[in-house]
Amino acid sequence: MSRNVRRKPATLTDVAATVGVAPMTVSRVINGNGYVSEETREKVLEAVKKMNYRRNGLARNLKRQKTETVGLVIGDISNPFSTELANAVRESLSFRGYNLFICISEHSAKEDIAAFDSLVDHNVDGLIVATRSNEEGDERLSEIADSGVPIVVVGRDFKHDSVDAVSADNFNGGFEATQHLIDLGHKRIGFIGAGFENRSRLKRLQGYLAALAKHGLSVDERLITGRKGTSDDVPGYSTESIGYEGMKRLLSLPKRPTAVFARNDFTAVGAISAVKEAGLSIPQDIAVVGFDDTPLALHTMPPLTTVRQPMKIQGQLAAEMLLRRITGEVEPEAEEKILDCELIIRESTVSQV
């Protein structure tokens, strides 16, 4: 029917002109504030419909100096970790009338920066960042924070005197996972998923080391493995292959471990595959612990013992902290919240009776 050629969209002024009123009157009708006679209102609405008028949010927000929109940057959308976070954030925000725009930055600092910029360019009222930190990205983030944009980071290293942070207690989670294995009598416990660059920053690994130390177990470097040479910052299911390869390496050691703690559930799943392939059984020959309690963990054979981190609460908290900053209800000092994890014991460490 209507040949929808890309004509210029109608503006407020266009509508006003065809109705024969001032733009301001149309504005009042559209936004439902101020007094407009019933008669005019109807004429305006009719014209609006006829002309397919839609208000221009850019102009509107430019004038109003706010967008009621928050940006969320996540690193890997296929990771249940990110998606739970996104859902929790969205829910908390919509409750307060804010919209959420999500940007994905999968691979590089360049994408991080592009995501930050595009969101800030649209004048989001605030930013929640849950990507893995990297130098250039952090630099840009600092600039943005300096320019006055409220920011909260989730599960991410980043320091700035006006940026709040939320994270799970990864150190303690790693500690408890390892402790659990030690309690079961394991003495040779491997760690899968630690690259070489990020060991000091990987809290889960630090927790593992601390647990070993506490129980007087010596650290065997050969039992700590990860993707060689390259960064571990590969997204999503590809960490499954890290787990697979890592476990193969551990199994080929002269004295193989009797248990492993995998950096996350994907890694654990890969590790499990390698164990099975070697004809060994879990947990009798090798016990496996993961991290995150993704839905996958329930469906591995055997079901995976793992550390659950409270994603929903992290999301809610991040949203709340950000809104407080946006509405200016909060002191300028940065705040940091660290939330407890919970060990979920399943049959990959304790065989059923």
Added chain:
Amino acid sequence: MSRNVRRKPATLTDVAATVGVAPMTVSRVINGNGYVSEETREKVLEAVKKMNYRRNGLARNLKRQKTETVGLVIGDISNPFSTELANAVRESLSFRGYNLFICISEHSAKEDIAAFDSLVDHNVDGLIVATRSNEEGDERLSEIADSGVPIVVVGRDFKHDSVDAVSADNFNGGFEATQHLIDLGHKRIGFIGAGFENRSRLKRLQGYLAALAKHGLSVDERLITGRKGTSDDVPGYSTESIGYEGMKRLLSLPKRPTAVFARNDFTAVGAISAVKEAGLSIPQDIAVVGFDDTPLALHTMPPLTTVRQPMKIQGQLAAEMLLRRITGEVEPEAEEKILDCELIIRESTVSQV
């Protein structure tokens, strides 16, 4: 250090004033076009840094009449279906210099509309919509299309004379899945995941029915099951419970089916749980087929036979069609692309030798 009180951010004019040049000159430096003397450039950049200046994208885009941003609306971010789509779309777009904003609309028409509006309010150059269709949402989408915004829908019922559509061939996928079971000799084949309202619209179910018809198998209404009374439009992993309950119902029939086709992999996973719980084995007692080939499908016990739909290609295609519309390279007539699915045979239907 710098007490970051929420002061008004610096504008182009502010910077120009402190440097003592015209705003236009600063603009040229910021955007790197036009000639500016090295000396001026440096002075400007210095002031920019000192004043934490960031350009106002709203004003910029208002003037330029484009944002180089595309909006994607998905229904359920925890579904691998959506995330693969999002990744493919993002990749194709970034290749052409476009940014992607993702909005989630999980539950209702109201959220659909909110997502559409917020994206359009930010003047995205185009919209990709992959939520499940519903009446009010469709109405708003039509208005938006009428107002001239380029739109592509993915895997979604929607008709409009300027809106392109991409989808997988769900009918044929359902047909092949069922055909596979028939080929294996099954005569009583159940379908799990069909509510009552949406049966006619559920192409996978229609394919199932067609396959039965083709082979002269009668349709037994009791073998078609789903969540009773309510809509099936419940997001994500909750369809697992639909599968579980549905399978329980089928197993309790006087003459139970020897195979089932589940509406999607999540449903299939739930069905598998129910079968195991009943002490039956797969595929000997009950064969199970899913749909989507999510990562989960590899990790069920036994691995799941399923129908893979080409999400990546759907995403790429959607992005390309949209960009063509945005740049006006395309005729106004709506186009529809339907892509082939592929049956992936695993051990949930064919036991290993």
Added chain:
DNA sequence: CTGTTAGCGCTTTCAA
């Protein structure tokens, strides 16, 4: 190489 003018589409403010 740099500046001036005008205006994107809307809303705030004040006046009628």
Added chain:
DNA sequence: TTGAAAGCGCTAACAG
């Protein structure tokens, strides 16, 4: 109840 004026922050187009 309605309108006029001004300007949000930026850039295209032209002038110098």
